Amino acid sequence: MQTNAITSSHNPSSKAAMPTYNGRPDYDFAAALDKVSPQVKTRAQTQAQNFEGMFLNSMFSQMTSGLKGEGPFGNTVGTGIWRSMQIEQYSKSFAQAGGVGIAKEVYRTLIMQQAKTAGQTQGKQA
Numbered sequence: 001m002q003t004n005a006i007t008s009s010h011n012p013s014s015k016a017a018m019p020t021y022n023g024r025p026d027y028d029f030a031a032a033l034d035k036v037s038p039q040v041k042t043r044a045q046t047q048a049q050n051f052e053g054m055f056l057n058s059m060f061s062q063m064t065s066g067l068k069g070e071g072p073f074g075n076t077v078g079t080g081i082w083r084s085m086q087i088e089q090y091s092k093s094f095a096q097a098g099g100v101g102i103a104k105e106v107y108r109t110l111i112m113q114q115a116k117t118a119g120q121t122q123g124k125q126a
Contacts, residue, residue, distance in 0.1 A: 021108070029108055032115030040114050048106035052099040057091035 019026045019033070033041070064083060095103060 026108075029112065032111050035115040035118045036111060041111065044107055044110040044114065045103075048103040048110060049095050049099075051106050052103040053091045053095035055102055056094050056099065057088055060087045060090055 019029045021029065036044075061084070064087065094100075
């Protein structure tokens with residue numbers, strides 16, 4: 001699943017690229033992006049990236065949990081602490097570099113929910 005969420009929120013006269021979902025234009029997501037503020041977009045992007053980082057951390061921890069022996073992949077107390085810090089940094093790096101696509105889906109979902117909430121509050125004010 002591919003989501004392209006490139007927007008230009010500070011110049012309303014410029015046309016932003018149409019987001020895509022599964023290779024097709026995502027008109028619902030484009031409309032949702034127009035309804036939410038730049039601050040909400042930034043916060044949602046950060047939260048989505050952090051969520052993917054946590055997922056990757058869990059996945060990498062499980063991948064290395066059965067390693068035994070000596071050296072950097074051994075099973076000593078010091079190595080275990082070092083490995084957990086290394087896995088945390090790997091997870092953050094992977095998520096910041098694009099990850100495995102979870103952040104894009106989470107971002108889309110968060111924006112869609114925020115736009116729905118924004119639409120409901122605007123309807124009550126009218």
